[in-house]
Amino acid sequence: xxxADKMSEAERVLRICSACMYCDxxxxxxxxxxxxxxxxxxxxxxxxxxxHNCQGCWHDCQYAPPHPFAVNLPATFAELRQRSYxxxxxxxxxxxxxxxxxxxxxxxxxxxxxxxxxxxLDTDSSALLTAHAGEGAFYRVLPWPAMAGLAGGTFAWAVxxxxxxxxxxxxxxxxxxxxREIVRALPAALSDIITLRHLGGGGPGCHDHDERTSxxxxxxxxxxxxxxxxxxxxxxxxxxxxxLLGVVAPSPVASLSVMLGLVxxxxxxxxxxxxxxxxxxxDREPSDRGETRLxxxxxxxxxxxxxxxxxVLGFRSTPAMGLLLTTHLxxxxxxxxxxxxxxxxxxxxxxxxxxxxxxxxRRRTLARAxxxxxDTP
Amino acid sequence: MTVIGGxxxxxxxxxxxxxxGAAVRLLEAAPQPLRGGNTRxxxxxxxxxxxxxxxxxxxxxADELRAELRSVTGDGTDQVLTELLIERAHSIxxxxxxxxxxxxxPGTGVMPYSRRTAxxxxxGKAMIxxxxxxxxxxxxxxxxxxxxxxxxxxxxxxxxxxVRSAGADDSIRTRSVVVCAGGPGADPAWLSDNxxxxxxxxxxxxxxxxxxxxxxxxxxxxxxxxGDPTTCHAVPVDARGPQFDGGIVTRITSIPLGLVVDRSxxxxxxxxxGSQPTHYAKWGPKIAICPGQIAYLLLDAAGLARAAPSAxxxxxxxxxxxxxxxxxxxxxxxxxxxxxxxxxxxxxARPIAVPPFAAYPMRPxxxxxHYGIKVDATMRVxxxxxxxxxxxxxxxxxxxxxxxxxxxxxxxGITLSAVFGxxxxxxxxxxxxx
Numbered sequence: 001x002x003x004a005d006k007m008s009e010a011e012r013v014l015r016i017c018s019a020c021m022y023c024d025x026x027x028x029x030x031x032x033x034x035x036x037x038x039x040x041x042x043x044x045x046x047x048x049x050x051x052h053n054c055q056g057c058w059h060d061c062q063y064a065p066p067h068p069f070a071v072n073l074p075a076t077f078a079e080l081r082q083r084s085y086x087x088x089x090x091x092x093x094x095x096x097x098x099x100x101x102x103x104x105x106x107x108x109x110x111x112x113x114x115x116x117x118x119x120x121l122d123t124d125s126s127a128l129l130t131a132h133a134g135e136g137a138f139y140r141v142l143p144w145p146a147m148a149g150l151a152g153g154t155f156a157w158a159v160x161x162x163x164x165x166x167x168x169x170x171x172x173x174x175x176x177x178x179x180r181e182i183v184r185a186l187p188a189a190l191s192d193i194i195t196l197r198h199l200g201g202g203g204p205g206c207h208d209h210d211e212r213t214s215x216x217x218x219x220x221x222x223x224x225x226x227x228x229x230x231x232x233x234x235x236x237x238x239x240x241x242x243x244l245l246g247v248v249a250p251s252p253v254a255s256l257s258v259m260l261g262l263v264x265x266x267x268x269x270x271x272x273x274x275x276x277x278x279x280x281x282x283d284r285e286p287s288d289r290g291e292t293r294l295x296x297x298x299x300x301x302x303x304x305x306x307x308x309x310x311x312v313l314g315f316r317s318t319p320a321m322g323l324l325l326t327t328h329l330x331x332x333x334x335x336x337x338x339x340x341x342x343x344x345x346x347x348x349x350x351x352x353x354x355x356x357x358x359x360x361x362r363r364r365t366l367a368r369a370x371x372x373x374x375d376t377p
Numbered sequence: 378m379t380v381i382g383g384x385x386x387x388x389x390x391x392x393x394x395x396x397x398g399a400a401v402r403l404l405e406a407a408p409q410p411l412r413g414g415n416t417r418x419x420x421x422x423x424x425x426x427x428x429x430x431x432x433x434x435x436x437x438x439a440d441e442l443r444a445e446l447r448s449v450t451g452d453g454t455d456q457v458l459t460e461l462l463i464e465r466a467h468s469i470x471x472x473x474x475x476x477x478x479x480x481x482x483p484g485t486g487v488m489p490y491s492r493r494t495a496x497x498x499x500x501g502k503a504m505i506x507x508x509x510x511x512x513x514x515x516x517x518x519x520x521x522x523x524x525x526x527x528x529x530x531x532x533x534x535x536x537x538x539x540v541r542s543a544g545a546d547d548s549i550r551t552r553s554v555v556v557c558a559g560g561p562g563a564d565p566a567w568l569s570d571n572x573x574x575x576x577x578x579x580x581x582x583x584x585x586x587x588x589x590x591x592x593x594x595x596x597x598x599x600x601x602x603x604g605d606p607t608t609c610h611a612v613p614v615d616a617r618g619p620q621f622d623g624g625i626v627t628r629i630t631s632i633p634l635g636l637v638v639d640r641s642x643x644x645x646x647x648x649x650x651g652s653q654p655t656h657y658a659k660w661g662p663k664i665a666i667c668p669g670q671i672a673y674l675l676l677d678a679a680g681l682a683r684a685a686p687s688a689x690x691x692x693x694x695x696x697x698x699x700x701x702x703x704x705x706x707x708x709x710x711x712x713x714x715x716x717x718x719x720x721x722x723x724x725x726a727r728p729i730a731v732p733p734f735a736a737y738p739m740r741p742x743x744x745x746x747h748y749g750i751k752v753d754a755t756m757r758v759x760x761x762x763x764x765x766x767x768x769x770x771x772x773x774x775x776x777x778x779x780x781x782x783x784x785x786x787x788x789x790g791i792t793l794s795a796v797f798g799x800x801x802x803x804x805x806x807x808x809x810x811x
Contacts, residue, residue: 018686019626022420022500024486034487037686059506060499062417063626066410068619069688202498204479211506 006079010044013076016069017057026056026202028357045087046173048080049346050353052198054206056213058286065285078288085345088172090164098341102293105342109301109334112154116330119146120322128322138249141322142329150329151235154336161340166348174356185358192354196221209281220274224302225347227268231309234260250316261309269306272299298343305331378553378809379404379538380802381525381591384414385501385791386773387557388508389798390805392476394555395515397806402551403512404523404540406558406586411622412505412521414559415583415745415774415790418624419501421494422791425467432470432480435492439463442493449784457754458779458797465796470495472799477507494788501791528554528594535768553768553805555756557798560774561589562609562746563621571606571746578670580614582628582742585621592775595750599760600771604748604778610785611661614742615689616671623688629737631684632660633724635676637739639667642701642710644718652724658785665741672739673704675715678731691735700734745790749778756801768808772801 001009014033017023024030029050033039039047055074058064063071086095097104120127120142127141139147192198196218199206205213237257241247251257276299279292308328315324380391383405391403405412425439442463446454470480479498481488488496497504512519523542531537535552561567567589568576596602618627633652637645637660647663650656664672676684681691694700697715701708719728749771751759756770773794780793 015686015690016626016688019688020500020624021487022502022625024488025481025496025498026486031487035685037681037684037690056499056503060503062500062502062622062624064410066408067622069626202479202481202485204498212510 001079003083006076006083007041007044010076010080011039013071013073014039014044014047016063016071017073020063022062023057023060026060027052027054027198028354030057032357032360042172044080045084045169046353046356048077048084049169049173049349050357051077051081052196052206052350053078053287054199054201054217055283055286056201056204056207058283059207059211072286074286075288078291081346081349082288082290082294084169084349085165085341088165088169088349089341089345090161090168094161094341101341102290102297105297105301105338108338109331112334112337113327113330116142116150116326116333119150120326128326129319130322131317131319132321133317136248137316137321138325141325147329150333151336154333158336158339162345162348165340165345166352169349170352173352174359177356177359181359181362182355185355185362188361189351189355189358192358193351207283208278209283217275217278220271220278223267223271224275224299225271227264227266227271227306228302230260230264231268231306232264234258234264253313258313262313265306265310265313269303269310272303272306275299276303294343301331301335301338301342305335378402378555378805379536379549379551380555380557381538382414382557382559382773382775383407383412383509383519383521384557384559384587384773384794385416385419385505385508386775386794386798386801387414387555388505388512389472389795390555390557390770390772390802391512391517392508392515393799393802394806394809395512395517395802397803397810399553399806399809402518402549403520404525404538405519405521406524407521407584409521411584411586412509413502413584414587416501416505416794418583418622419497419504419788419791420625421491421496421788422469422795423466423494423786423788424470424792425463426470430470431482432474432495433492434483434490437493439467442466445786446780446789449786450780450782451784453782455779458752461754461800462780462793462796465799466792469792469795473497473504473508473795477511478504479507525558525591525594528556528591528598530598530766553770553809555770555772555798555801555805556591556595556750556758556775557771557773557794557801558591558775559584559587560745560749560777561592561606562587562743564588564590568743575665575670578740579611579665580616580618580623580627580740580742581621582612582614582623582744583621587774592748592750595758595769595771595775598769599762599764600758601751601761602748603751603776604746604782606746606748608748608783609746610658610744611665611741612657612744613660613664613672613674613739615687616738616740617689623742626688628657628742629674629687629739630657631676631680631737632656632674634680634683634726635674636715636718636722636726636729637672637674638706638711638714639672640669640706642707642712642714644714645672646723650724654787661741661744664739670740673706674737674739675700675711675729676735676737677729678733678735679727680729681735683725687737691737693733693735695733697734700736704736704738744785745774745777747778747781747783749774749776752776752779752797755804756797757804768805770801770805772797 018033058074063069086098089095132140199218205215234257311324312328378399380387380403391401395401481496481498525538527539529537536554538549540547563581563585613629615627647659650659701711756772757765758769758771
């Protein structure tokens with residue numbers, strides 16, 4: 001489908017949904033389209049990221065194929081979500097890279113691994129397969145300036161690029177919002193963001209495959225995202241030890257940074273592998289192949305980062321340490337480098353959509369006037 | 378035992394019978410994605426309650442339901458069945474929740490306030506999905522794409538049903554049958570027989586599988602018909618929608634905001650139709666007697682802005698001449714009608730003056746027919762000679778005319794089908810187990 005075709009398909013489907021509204025209790029998408037006759041590009045950009053892809057509206061839809069209306073909102077939104085990422089990337093030239101994201105992400109990670117291994121071999125070609133122990137052992141594999149430089153550089157790039165893309169997206173979906181409104185709506189929005197309430201499909205949960213519901217995806221997502229955050233905290237703790245306390249890595253096992261990394265690594269790896277398993281069993285019809293590829297690429301990367309981090313911890317006193325550490329660091333640098341054109345974008349974009357919906361619901365003082373329910377067939 | 382029909386009545390009958398200890402087979406004529414009869418299109422169901430509940434606010438008493446039923450049906454409904462319905466309307470929500478259905482709490486989403494009805498989360502199809510999952514878990518044998526073609530009394534006891542299942546013919550011996558195959562009306566031939574050639578211009582809002590075949594079989598087996606096959610509940614629907622299964626989204630809701638003309642451009646009005654939801658049922662039959670069973674709702678830009686969305690965008694034009702051409706209506710008649718209307722708009726309408734102009738072509742959309750099979754208080758089919766088989770039951774819209782001789786109350790279809798389905802299932806299980 002061309003971009004124009006996707007847009008007119010979205011308008012066709014959303015018009016039917018807006019006339020129906022039987023799904024209004026499933027998620028915030030439906031109340032937003034209530035009563036709307038037409039949908040702009042910014043509307044669908046907003047709605048597609050407000051959708052958490054729980055697929056409740058696919059299983060509950062009396063107009064899904066083989067009905068002639070052939071309504072498939074999850075697939076329609078999945079396509080539009082990718083367009084919304086591509087349209088708002090920073091720098092804008094990344095849009096082209098993003099269209100080949102399922103290639104670009106692995107290629108970026110491979111390049112990062114290559115550079116990291118190159119630096120290690122350039123420093124000391126025997127470092128990869130020699131046991132290192134004691135204070136500063138990690139830096140005998142990859143010297144501190146190179147490690148800090150690559151880590152800091154890729155991290156800063158990820159933060160800047162993702163932040164600017166998110167701001168561009170926010171400008172599209174919420175052009176006229178005051179700071180005061182944002183602050184007022186923040187508690188409600190944060191609660192929705194952190195709890196992933198809308199993966200609950202209005203209560204029963206979401207559909208992993210077929211019409212049964214479960215909380216599996218929500219739990220696995222919490223593990224993955226929570227693990228990701230703990231790993232970040234672990235890194236911060238390690239650099240605090242280094243710079244503030246003068247404790248040079250590797251830190252002792254009982255230290256805060258290792259504990260955070262251990263728990264974070266396990267939960268992120270388990271979560272990512274679990275989400276991959278769900279992805280493998282998921283229904284193809286209400287999804288989009290492009291989005292599935294994005295999901296799979298990102299989840300594999302997270303699982304590899306988590307598993308390699310745990311391997312470093314497990315084998316850090318053996319000759320395999322150098323090889324494992326280099327691999328782990330390369331994967332981490334690759335993850336940060338690829339972050340701005342990966343599935344990771346869904347997090348800030350969905351957070352922005354949830355913030356807007358919280359702002360709008362504060363604005364909406366009155367729901368629709370009470371009226372008798374119409375005739376039901 | 379065998380249940381014929383997999384809408385809410387059939388599911389309630391099957392589950393109730395299974396819980397009553399019977400081995401149950403369910404035959405659903407539709408393929409799996411289209412299962413569930415007209416419950417697929419249901420939004421809410423009527424229930425009585427003395428106090429606010431988690432899924433319905435305020436209160437709605439049995440006396441109120443009794444009075445409202447009487448106000449739409451008048452006299453001549455079966456009092457015993459009506460009382461059964463009212464009594465069981467109290468426990469219906471709890472029963473559905475117990476069997477896996479999720480109800481939407483009041484005040485969530487954009488549901489209209491309703492103290493009389495509860496709303497399944499995600500609508501009728503979500504409720505159907507939940508009940509099928511429960512039926513499956515309870516060990517009910519479910520066959521989709523399986524149409525009962527004949528129903529014959531077996532020599533000793535029970536029935537022989539010949540079934541066409543996915544193109545192959547099969548024969549089932551069963552000790553008891555509950556027929557929940559829906560009311561008639563979705564079969565074009567049946568419609569023509571009862572409504573004449575005008576039926577060609579009708580659309581059917583619900584499932585094409587509610588075709589009246591089983592009603593014919595029951596009558597052929599000696600069952601007594603009830604109600605009037607030429608009266609029905611019909612509302613205005615978009616003429617460009619699908620012939621079947623348009624459901625809620627093709628209903629035209631904004632008639633009170635505009636002007637209706639027939640294909641000659643002459644104004645059509647229904648005296649006293651007003652703007653209440655009851656106006657739908659008055660307009661359906663009105664459009665049915667228009668030439669060609671078609672009429673056009675005209676709105677200007679201001680009217681359209683006040684209208685609720687419907688599934689298909691209206692026909693629009695920058696001026697009335699082009700609109701008439703697009704609709705193939707005589708422009709002279711149309712302009713005259715608009716001039717007359719603008720002098721004194723009715724209902725909530727305002728003059729039709731602001732371009733661009735919009736139109737919805739409308740046809741009558743059949744919702745259900747006030748005709749079916751007569752049953753007693755145990756849902757056993759009553760024979761024309763007053764006799765009844767102790768192992769033949771009917772429930773759901775196929776027997777709704779026992780209670781609903783005319784008219785309709787919002788959300789009553791699901792309640793009636795669920796209540797009578799449960800009773801039929803309980804009675805059939807009791808019979809089978811002796």
